[in-house]
Amino acid sequence: MSGPRVLVVAATHGNERNAPWLLEGWRRNPAALASDGVVLALEIGNPVAYAASTRYLDRDLNRSFRLDLLADASRKEREIGRARELLALHGPDGTQPCVVVIDLHSTTSAMGNSLVVYGRRPADLALAAGIQGRLGLPIYLHEADAAQTGFLVERWPCGLVIEVGPVPQGVIDPTICRQTQLGLEAALAVIREAAAGQLRLPQRLVVHRHRGSVDVPREPDGTPAACVDRRRQGRDWQPLQAGDPLFRSRDGEALAFVPPPELGGEPAWPVFINEAAYGEKGIALSLTTRELWPVEAGWGEALKALLQRGTPL
């Protein structure tokens, strides 16, 4: 088959069960996914964790794609092994290489249907701009976060995460499934158009750029001393002003938001508010600034060149 080869990954986190449920359906009935012209490789990211319905076994697979970890033969964690395996199979130099990866996630946060882009690779920005032009999805640009590295999509020449919520871990929800499929089909349509040299991008891109993360206040022993205030719970992508109630202490006191210096005085737009899996990472929410970027001609050209060069089998 010809056409660009795209890797679609579900259950990179084994307790996010909507995308793998969809993926198993597409394997049984490929016509259920609108993908004409794109050659798909469908993979369960972390099959062992998926079977156990847990996020991961030894370490977070989506923090295990760091080059130093992959190259260190002494690292035997199952997720590092699986990362090597996925790259050996579908990495740019793999046996069944793919040029683009779409990694399907869900979240307990009220993120809606959204995209996560890691850094500013032109081809990624073209893909994200194309999807935003079709569906209007918000984009969380994750960059400059030394504490969170080793994401799956960074090991492919182009790729992004489709992140849908809110949905509890372990729950299949038909609305979450529908949004996930819509996001993926838009991505595949953009890739198809770009490969054919027919991609038209919008003039501007709305980006929510990562500027830092905030943990809940904690007791000296590390247990939470407050929880997210009910007036902020579920309000991802909505601006947070200095003085707005953000947390609620054990004795019922509202704790106001104090903008950290890394915001540079700009308004904060929070994302991933109260994501269940981020407690262990010390993240109660992340702060972004909302930016309007002109779409550069070079982005679409980079994506087109990547797809037309392709990865011969």
Added chain:
Amino acid sequence: MSGPRVLVVAATHGNERNAPWLLEGWRRNPAALASDGVVLALEIGNPVAYAASTRYLDRDLNRSFRLDLLADASRKEREIGRARELLALHGPDGTQPCVVVIDLHSTTSAMGNSLVVYGRRPADLALAAGIQGRLGLPIYLHEADAAQTGFLVERWPCGLVIEVGPVPQGVIDPTICRQTQLGLEAALAVIREAAAGQLRLPQRLVVHRHRGSVDVPREPDGTPAACVDRRRQGRDWQPLQAGDPLFRSRDGEALAFVPPPELGGEPAWPVFINEAAYGEKGIALSLTTRELWPVEAGWGEALKALLQRGTPL
């Protein structure tokens, strides 16, 4: 101290994090919980699973209180050991005995603030009727389910579960916390009044009686072949009629509800719809019938006798 001794358990399931967060607060500041006259023992049900933020390690603690398991010295699962430990400490014959237990749970289902009662012990029904009279909470009467046994509260002379949702596993939500505390404070108020011989119960009790459970349709290999229909998702405690859409197949077909014979022709009131933890138990939802029971004088007398006999230290 005098007054009835009540055991309050949180994190019987380690990934249900609202109740243990409250409980840690009550330990630090007992005045934060209205409990005057009642002597409380506060316990984290499954501390090891709670530390790991997972439901359980070896087996579900809340199915581990079967007499045969507790008595079988060859059973070494950590949860069976913890069940024995809780009974040795706070069981009716324990070193710090309690006569009543309140077990605090949360669910991903839209159960709201609700009570679960196991069987028809008069003292349990008195306690539940007293709480329903104060707060109007719905009651799920779990009985005649051979596949689900060994619940914690069954090993105490009186006890029930306060079940609050929807909330994802691993997430602390201020609304869920507030509902949990309201439910517990109502329970303690009823116990205090019953111990003082001052309990006035409503004339009638609304009970949702368990009649059976329904699994999602499954493929021959056991994977789900359908998910809960979006028109039913989140509609716990709302009647389900024959022919109503219940599931949605992979190819988008709505699968209608067919009332099983165990309903005896009565309307079905579903509970625990799409609870994340019940997938492994083969339960997509449970079916109840809604019944209006006259409150019997013997219930309140049984609770009063239990509390006034007490459990001397």
